[in-house]
Amino acid sequence: MRGDARLLRRLNERRILNAIRLKGPVSRTELQRELGLALPTVSRGVDRLLERGWIRSVGSGDSTGGRPPELVEINPNGGFALGVDLGRDTVTTVITDLFARPKCMSTVRLAGLGGPEGLVQYLSDFAETSGCSPDLLVGIGVAAPGPLDTYAGRLLQPENMPEVWHGVCMASLLQKRFSVPVYLENDANAAALGETWFGDWGDVRHALFILADAGVGAGVVIDGSIYAGAHDMAGEFSHMIVNVDGDWCTCGRRGCVTSVASRHAIEWNVQRSRERQENEPFEEIIRRAKGGMEPEVSVVQSAILYLSVGIANMAYTFDPDLVILGGSMLLVDKFVSNAVIHELQRLMRSRCTIVETQFGLQAVAIGGATLALQGIYDVKPLVAVDS
Numbered sequence: 001m002r003g004d005a006r007l008l009r010r011l012n013e014r015r016i017l018n019a020i021r022l023k024g025p026v027s028r029t030e031l032q033r034e035l036g037l038a039l040p041t042v043s044r045g046v047d048r049l050l051e052r053g054w055i056r057s058v059g060s061g062d063s064t065g066g067r068p069p070e071l072v073e074i075n076p077n078g079g080f081a082l083g084v085d086l087g088r089d090t091v092t093t094v095i096t097d098l099f100a101r102p103k104c105m106s107t108v109r110l111a112g113l114g115g116p117e118g119l120v121q122y123l124s125d126f127a128e129t130s131g132c133s134p135d136l137l138v139g140i141g142v143a144a145p146g147p148l149d150t151y152a153g154r155l156l157q158p159e160n161m162p163e164v165w166h167g168v169c170m171a172s173l174l175q176k177r178f179s180v181p182v183y184l185e186n187d188a189n190a191a192a193l194g195e196t197w198f199g200d201w202g203d204v205r206h207a208l209f210i211l212a213d214a215g216v217g218a219g220v221v222i223d224g225s226i227y228a229g230a231h232d233m234a235g236e237f238s239h240m241i242v243n244v245d246g247d248w249c250t251c252g253r254r255g256c257v258t259s260v261a262s263r264h265a266i267e268w269n270v271q272r273s274r275e276r277q278e279n280e281p282f283e284e285i286i287r288r289a290k291g292g293m294e295p296e297v298s299v300v301q302s303a304i305l306y307l308s309v310g311i312a313n314m315a316y317t318f319d320p321d322l323v324i325l326g327g328s329m330l331l332v333d334k335f336v337s338n339a340v341i342h343e344l345q346r347l348m349r350s351r352c353t354i355v356e357t358q359f360g361l362q363a364v365a366i367g368g369a370t371l372a373l374q375g376i377y378d379v380k381p382l383v384a385v386d387s
C-alpha cells in the first residue's frame with residue numbers, strides 16, 4: 001500500500017474510533033452520517049477495529065425496515081495506556097483503560113529508582129504485575145517538569161531534578177523496552193489534556209490546568225490539543241509579575257508568581273515572620289491559616305490573591321472554557337482551592353468556569369495516559385509525530 005493511502009486509512013480509523021468513543025453504541029450508518037465518509041470506508045474501519053479488540057459489538061439497534069443494524073461501542077479493556085508522572089520527588093504511575101479510567105496506580109520516590117534505567121525496569125515490573133497483557137498496551141505517556149524536547153521525547157535540564165535525568169531521551173529508552181509509541185510532555189500540559197479529553201466537564205475544547213506544587217505552572221489546551229508555544233513555554237507563568245512591589249525573585253525581578261504566590265513563598269514568608277530557622281510543614285501552615293492564626297492567615301491570603309491574579313491574567317490571555325486547579329499546594333485542603341476559586345470568581349466575573357481537578361493528585365499521571373490514548377483517537381498526533 002502506498003504511504004499516502006496507509007496514512008489516510010489510519011486517519012480514518014482514528015476518526016471512526018473517536019466517533020465511537022463519543023457516540024457509542026452506534027451503527028455504521030450513523031458513523032457514516034457523523035463523519036461524512038463512504039459507507040464501505042466506515043465498514044472496513046469498523047471491521048479492523050473489531051478485529052483489534054478496541055471496540056465491541058453490542059447487539060442490534062432499531063430497524064428502519066431491513067435487517068436491524070449492528071451497534072458498536074468502545075471495548076474499555078480492549079487496550080490500556082501507561083501514564084507516568086515523573087516528578088522531582090516522586091513518580092506516580094497509572095494504567096488506564098481506553099476511557100483513561102485507572103485500573104491500577106502506584107507512587108514511589110524518584111530517588112529510590114536510581115536513574116532512568118531503574119525507571120524503565122520499574123515500569124516493566126509494574127505493567128507485568130498489573131495483570132494487563134503487554135500485547136494490549138497502546139502507548140506510554142510520560143509527563144515531566146520542563147524544559148523538555150517533546151518532539152524528540154527528551155528531558156533537558158529540569159530544575160531541581162538530579163543530574164542523572166538531564167538530557168535523557170525517555171522516548172528511545174522506553175520504546176526499546178516496550179515497542180509501543182512513547183510520548184513525553186510537560187506535566188501541566190498533560191494534565192490539561194487529560195481533563196479536556198476525559199474529565200466529566202461536557203464539551204470542553206479550551207482549558208487551562210494550573211499545576212501548583214513546589215513550583216507553579218499551567219497547561220494549555222486549545223481546540224482539544226496541547227498548545228506548547230514556540231519554545232514549549234506557553235503555560236509557563238511562574239515569572240509573570242503579579243505584584244510590582246513584591247519579593248525579589250531568583251530571576252532578578254520583583255513580584256513574580258513564584259516569589260510571592262508559590263508554596264515555597266508561603267513557607268519562606270511564614271518562616272521570616274516567625275523569625276525561625278526552619279520551615280514548618282506546609283500542611284501545618286495551612287491548618288493554622290484555616291484557624292485564623294497569624295502570621296499564617298495573612299501570608300496565605302496574600303499568596304492566594306497573587307496566584308489568582310496570575311491565573312486570571314492567563315485566563316484573559318487564552319480565553320478557556322474551563323480553568324482547572326491541581327497540584328499539592330492547591331489540593332492540600334479545600335480551604336485553599338475554594339479560596340482561589342472564590343478570588344478568581346471575584347477577579348473574572350464569571351468569564352469562565354473554575355473547578356478543582358477531578359483526578360486529584362493523579363491528574364498528571366492520567367494526563368500521561370491521555371497522551372498515549374490521544375495517539376489512538378486523535379488525527380493530529382498522527383500527522384505531527386508518526387508520519
Ligand SMILES: [Zn+2]
Nearest residue numbers: 239249251256
Ligand atoms: Zn521571577
